[in-house]
Amino acid sequence: MDKTILVLGGGIGGINVAKELNRKIGNEDGINLARILVFERNRKNVFAPSLTWLMVGKREEEQVYRDTKDAEVGGIEFVFGEIDSVNPEQKTVEVDGVKYIGDYMIISLGVEQSSKHHLDEFGQNFYTIDGASAFYDKLEDFEGGNIAITVSSLPYKSPVAPYEAAMLIDNYLYEKGVKERAEITIYTPESKPMPFTGEEISENVLQLLKSKGIKYMPNHQLLEGSENSLSFKTDTEERKEVEFDLLTFTPDHKCPPVIEEAGLTGKSGWVEVDEKSLETKFPNVYAIGDIISIVTEDGESLPKSGVLAQHQGDIVAHNIGRHISGKAANKSFEGEGDYILDMGADKAQKVKGNFYKNDLELKKSGIIRHWEKVLTEKSWFIKNF
Numbered sequence: 001m002d003k004t005i006l007v008l009g010g011g012i013g014g015i016n017v018a019k020e021l022n023r024k025i026g027n028e029d030g031i032n033l034a035r036i037l038v039f040e041r042n043r044k045n046v047f048a049p050s051l052t053w054l055m056v057g058k059r060e061e062e063q064v065y066r067d068t069k070d071a072e073v074g075g076i077e078f079v080f081g082e083i084d085s086v087n088p089e090q091k092t093v094e095v096d097g098v099k100y101i102g103d104y105m106i107i108s109l110g111v112e113q114s115s116k117h118h119l120d121e122f123g124q125n126f127y128t129i130d131g132a133s134a135f136y137d138k139l140e141d142f143e144g145g146n147i148a149i150t151v152s153s154l155p156y157k158s159p160v161a162p163y164e165a166a167m168l169i170d171n172y173l174y175e176k177g178v179k180e181r182a183e184i185t186i187y188t189p190e191s192k193p194m195p196f197t198g199e200e201i202s203e204n205v206l207q208l209l210k211s212k213g214i215k216y217m218p219n220h221q222l223l224e225g226s227e228n229s230l231s232f233k234t235d236t237e238e239r240k241e242v243e244f245d246l247l248t249f250t251p252d253h254k255c256p257p258v259i260e261e262a263g264l265t266g267k268s269g270w271v272e273v274d275e276k277s278l279e280t281k282f283p284n285v286y287a288i289g290d291i292i293s294i295v296t297e298d299g300e301s302l303p304k305s306g307v308l309a310q311h312q313g314d315i316v317a318h319n320i321g322r323h324i325s326g327k328a329a330n331k332s333f334e335g336e337g338d339y340i341l342d343m344g345a346d347k348a349q350k351v352k353g354n355f356y357k358n359d360l361e362l363k364k365s366g367i368i369r370h371w372e373k374v375l376t377e378k379s380w381f382i383k384n385f
């Protein structure tokens, strides 16, 4: 065993790439052909796509996470703690004063979340397990009024999630018999839902929201939040005040500072990589998942999604595996992926295709799509823990 691979981040991208590498390299219990170190600060591995179910009581907290350590198998070791510094030139990582040196480095540290304009004092961030759970506590007591779902800023991961959240909340209220006394409104700086999908699919989502009576307020830049109101700058108003009884929001996202300090970010503020190999400007240093920024053919941002993080990781693992055995890389990431938007009442729709080319197809929606999404959740836990 003479090669060491440092995987920064043990979330969706990191765990997937570590497992895939382990398989490609041929590690198994007792036979470690390469050492894979995964650096992670969180002992709880939360499967974020399940948070929209948690926020409407379709999941219990215990169902949406596992102990990160349980992902450890022969060949993969976890190093727990905050990554203090990263040196991509020397391929080193420092945690708690200990320096680790690798031959390859894969960065999958996701995004650093923060609460813009103190929104967490007045509402719940459903992008965390605590926030999604606290939102459900409020929803259970909700007997009517205005529910605001606010996108704090762009970009944000899973740009499908606010729409999914709105439809699941709508369905919850319908089942509880309070839909008639409630109004759900989505406020977002985006000009349309999921712009990376193109006109037709975006319009389809808009019509879906409309059919459920969910209000959509695009081009709303959040200015401030207070106890029961939000203010926005819009195309036509310098300051527009709206009132809410229940608020949930997506947090502000930025690149983890440790990666910025390492000189790995570009003009976008995120890590820039070769879009096919996912290699950074530093040889044998790769980045995948939410931390990267890629612009698609239509000039839209490649969405930050778990499915894409996994596809990217599969390619990187394959090519590193070949490199270790002296062969040239022979696979590239071409932008293929999909997402499933759960619409409530156990129905979902799926979009699949090429995200780089903005060439996406809306598949037939229905119950099977919902169960496909459930299966993705189950297989994540079964495969990795």
Ligand SMILES: Cc1cc2nc3c(=O)[nH]c(=O)nc-3n(C[C@H](O)[C@H](O)[C@H](O)COP(=O)(O)OP(=O)(O)OC[C@H]3O[C@@H](n4cnc5c(N)ncnc54)[C@H](O)[C@@H]3O)c2cc1C
Binding pocket: 008, 009, 010, 011, 012, 013, 014, 039, 040, 041, 042, 047, 048, 049, 050, 051, 052, 081, 082, 083, 084, 108, 109, 110, 111, 126, 127, 128, 157, 158, 161, 256, 258, 288, 289, 290, 291, 304, 305, 306, 307, 308, 309, 339, 340
């Ligand atoms: C509500 C919600 C719904 C979603 N739904 C979907 C969906 O339906 N389909 C889909 O494909 N995607 C979905 N996503 C997006 C998906 O979860 C992310 O795109 C995916 O997790 C990205 O993987 P990643 O490895 O890049 O980042 P992450 O999974 O966030 O992993 C990053 C890891 O790095 C660790 N880390 C960060 N900084 C440090 C540090 N300094 N030291 C140590 N560790 C550190 C973090 O603790 C974290 O575990 C959803 C996300 C949310 C929030």
